[in-house]
Amino acid sequence: MSLLRDLYQEVILDHSKSPRNFAQLSDANRQADGYNPLCGDKVTVYLKVEDGVVEDVSFKGAGCAISTASASLMTQAVKGKGLAETEELFKSFHGLVTGKAEEGVELGELMAFQGVSEFPVRVKCATLAWHTLQAALEKEAGIISTE
Secondary structure, three states, X not given: OHHHHHHHHHHHHHHHHOOOOEOOOOOOOEEEEEEEOOOOEEEEEEEEEEOXXXXXXXXXXXXXXXXXXXXXXXXXXXXXXXXXXHHHHHHHHHHHHOOOOOOOOOOHHHHHHHHHHHOHHHHHHHHHHHHHHHHHHXXXXXXXXXX
């Protein structure tokens, strides 16, 4: 178990130090801003959605390692997915970080966040980008808060 935990920590550190898809998406047709007042994490998620598919996704912002890594891995996970599939991925990820994961759900590198459930205050860090993604998909106005 220790070896697996070390691997997960490496994935989170890698994505926090070198986040993927960290840029403003110039041709985005949806975006949303998120804020975690508990620790100050801020994120903007940019989406290009065409014909019910997330064609492209990126993010900008500043936050802790968990928040940044989660946003980075999220962008990789949802790119090319349909809206329904993206919603299911959000539910599965949320279940994972809250300790309510469904049996048999495979989340690939997102499994690195499994240990977050042991630290409830960090759940908001891990889910900020995901809630912001949901807001962008639903075209919600205003800043999405974890509170």
